[in-house]
Amino acid sequence: MEIVWSVVVGVFVAAGIYLMLEKHILRLLFGIMLLSSAVNLAIFTAGRLTPGELPLIDSQALLPPENAANPLPQALILTAIVIGFGLLIFALMLFYRAYKETDSADVDNMPDSKEGQ
Amino acid sequence: MSSIWLTLPVVLSLSTALTIFFVRRKALSVEWLSGTSVVLNLIVAVFLTQNTISDGIQVVAFGQWQAPFGIVFVADHFSAAMVMITAIIGAISVFYAMADLRLKPSYGSYHALMHMLLAGVYGAFLTGDIFNLYVWFEVMLIASFGLMVLDATKAQIDGAVKYVMLNLISTLVFLLAIGLLYGATGTLNLADLNSKASTNDPGINMMLSALFLFAFSIKAALFPLFTWLPASYHNLPSGVVALFAALLTKVGVYAIVRIFTLVFPLVESGWQPTLIWVAALTMLTGVLGAASQFDIKKILSFHIISQIGYMIMGLAIYTPLALAGAIFYIVHHIIVKANLFLIGGFIERKYGSSQLAQLGGVYKTMPWLAFLFLVPAFSLAGFPPLSGFWGKFLVIKSSLQTEYYWLAATALLVGLLTTFSMTKIWSETFWKKPEVDNTARALPANVQWLYCIPIVVLTTLTLIIGLVAEPFYQFSVQAAEQLLNPDGYIQAVLGGKA
Numbered sequence: 060m061e062i063v064w065s066v067v068v069g070v071f072v073a074a075g076i077y078l079m080l081e082k083h084i085l086r087l088l089f090g091i092m093l094l095s096s097a098v099n100l101a102i103f104t105a106g107r108l109t110p111g112e113l114p115l116i117d118s119q120a121l122l123p124p125e126n127a128a129n130p131l132p133q134a135l136i137l138t139a140i141v142i143g144f145g146l147l148i149f150a151l152m153l154f155y156r157a158y159k160e161t162d163s164a165d166v167d168n169m170p171d172s173k174e175g176q
Numbered sequence: 177m178s179s180i181w182l183t184l185p186v187v188l189s190l191s192t193a194l195t196i197f198f199v200r201r202k203a204l205s206v207e208w209l210s211g212t213s214v215v216l217n218l219i220v221a222v223f224l225t226q227n228t229i230s231d232g233i234q235v236v237a238f239g240q241w242q243a244p245f246g247i248v249f250v251a252d253h254f255s256a257a258m259v260m261i262t263a264i265i266g267a268i269s270v271f272y273a274m275a276d277l278r279l280k281p282s283y284g285s286y287h288a289l290m291h292m293l294l295a296g297v298y299g300a301f302l303t304g305d306i307f308n309l310y311v312w313f314e315v316m317l318i319a320s321f322g323l324m325v326l327d328a329t330k331a332q333i334d335g336a337v338k339y340v341m342l343n344l345i346s347t348l349v350f351l352l353a354i355g356l357l358y359g360a361t362g363t364l365n366l367a368d369l370n371s372k373a374s375t376n377d378p379g380i381n382m383m384l385s386a387l388f389l390f391a392f393s394i395k396a397a398l399f400p401l402f403t404w405l406p407a408s409y410h411n412l413p414s415g416v417v418a419l420f421a422a423l424l425t426k427v428g429v430y431a432i433v434r435i436f437t438l439v440f441p442l443v444e445s446g447w448q449p450t451l452i453w454v455a456a457l458t459m460l461t462g463v464l465g466a467a468s469q470f471d472i473k474k475i476l477s478f479h480i481i482s483q484i485g486y487m488i489m490g491l492a493i494y495t496p497l498a499l500a501g502a503i504f505y506i507v508h509h510i511i512v513k514a515n516l517f518l519i520g521g522f523i524e525r526k527y528g529s530s531q532l533a534q535l536g537g538v539y540k541t542m543p544w545l546a547f548l549f550l551v552p553a554f555s556l557a558g559f560p561p562l563s564g565f566w567g568k569f570l571v572i573k574s575s576l577q578t579e580y581y582w583l584a585a586t587a588l589l590v591g592l593l594t595t596f597s598m599t600k601i602w603s604e605t606f607w608k609k610p611e612v613d614n615t616a617r618a619l620p621a622n623v624q625w626l627y628c629i630p631i632v633v634l635t636t637l638t639l640i641i642g643l644v645a646e647p648f649y650q651f652s653v654q655a656a657e658q659l660l661n662p663d664g665y666i667q668a669v670l671g672g673k674a
Contacts, residue, residue, distance in 0.1 A: 079345075084337075091344050098352045105359025132358065135307055139351055142314045146347070149321055150340050157337050160330045166337075 071097035106132025189295035200284025221263035244365035250304035253655035275626035293319035335408030346394035353387035367669035396428030414521020459485030499656035501570025515634035536610030
């Protein structure tokens with residue numbers, strides 16, 4: 060299972076980096092989005108996959124059952140998704156504004172910080 | 177109840193940010209709230225530092241969840257010093273902004289975002305949990321995004337696109353590293369990681385530390401990942417850029433120092449030779465970049481990079497003296513750099529430009545400002561007896577002791593080139609006869625005072641650190657010893673069962 064998910068993460072990262080090398084500003088954003096999903100999946104996979112075992116503690120027991128899923132990576136991912144969502148929305152707005160200001164969605168055509176102005 | 181001092185800086189800043197957001201259109205109440213909050217934070221920081229010096233490392237666990245399961249805030253000497261200096265810069269920025277940004281429509285939002293940023297910075301300095309560190313990094317990052325596009329001018333948005341892209345990448349790599357580190361060790365507590373990470377397979381540790389180093393190198397603007405900094409900083413209003421220059425990159429440096437002393441001790445991690453090269457190249461590229469610029473803000477932005485090199489050099493040499501030098505240097509640099517940006521901003525406001533070609537003859541109209549500029553400028557270049565001299569002296573001495581002669585030579589050369597840049601600003605701005613007709617704008621007396629008081633305060637601090645260096649040096653040495661020998665830290669956090 061872990062192997063399969065690792066491959067999925069790898070494909071996501073590859074696609075994300077490929078997109079980030081593009082000139083179109085929206086593709087940059089898509090690249091970041093793919094990359095952030097890849098990272099979330101990687102955290103999930105690194106926390107070990109134990110399908111079918113809930114991390115719930117029985118009313119009599121003090122500890123969760125053996126092999127129970129680890130809830131912590133999911134908590135981490137949840138936090139990361141919320142934060143990532145906020146960042147992406149900001150980036151989307153910023154890129155849209157940059158596109159409006161420069162009339163171009165091509166990063167090479169943006170005037171950069173021109174030396175000497 | 178000494179633990180309250182650990183949480184107050186974050187709580188105070190966050191609640192101030194929220195309150196200000198709701199009254200952001202009323203400039204006067206914003207100023208009162210903001211001013212009170214930074215002064216209170218200053219007092220809190222003094223108590224925190226006091227407690228850390230007298231009672232050793234301070235720890236507080238949230239919600240009674242003991243480490244390593246709960247999130248802890250820890251303050252050792254290094255953290256306390258960083259909190260103290262952040263509080264000073266926070267206070268300075270608030271009062272400077274009253275002069276610099278008051279007439280802008282975004283004035284209220286500036287204060288709200290600034291306190292948010294301060295909360296993130298305090299949190300990052302105090303937390304003892306690596307995922308929590310990520311969260312505080314994000315708080316800081318989101319606030320800095322907001323501050324970056326405060327005026328929403330075309331130039332600012334251009335700079336912000338680069339800043340946002342590179343910081344998003346750095347953030348994702350940091351998050352990935354945390355996830356994999358958790359997968360490899362099963363813990364997120366920094367103190368707990370110290371023992372757990374050392375039992376890992378060396379290959380895994382090599383990869384994890386590479387990821388952390390990459391992520392923090394972007395934040396700290398190390399060679400070769402510094403390009404976002406000079407591309408974005410010079411478009412910002414001076415009050416904002418002083419805050420950024422003082423704090424943002426230093427949080428990256430703090431994180432590198434923390435991770436590479438506590439989690440992956442630098443010598444065992446195998447990154448020491450790389451880091452030494454990175455330090456030398458960061459110093460050199462920064463100062464050479466500055467030499468080719470003709471705008472006060474751009475020159476100063478490049479100098480941030482070159483100064484970061486000295487701090488990393490202190491870490492890379494990894495002896496107690498070198499690390500003490502690095503800590504001393506961080507404190508000195510924050511004060512001096514913020515001050516230079518404040519002075520640059522004041523000149524820009526007075527003369528309507530920060531381009532060297534447009535300026536000149538400032539000495540004639542404001543000779544006292546020339547003196548106030550000279551102190552931090554020479555301190556940056558490392559003239560004795562100013563604060564920069566001692567910082568440079570410590571790192572260079574330790575590089576000679578460890579026989580990195582070429583590194584010491586590079587550091588000295590960079591110091592010389594820094595002098596070149598500073599004299600360039602000096603002669604073009606203060607001495608040269610203005611080529612274009614450029615008369616100083618008259619500012620109301622109270623605005624002028626608000627500009628000058630922060631500058632005077634920071635200059636005085638530079639002089640104090642330079643002339644009475646001994647207690648600051650002793651403090652740095654103790655901080656360095658705590659970093660290099662983390663047993664005390666681990667014991668304080670995990671309660672003796674380390």
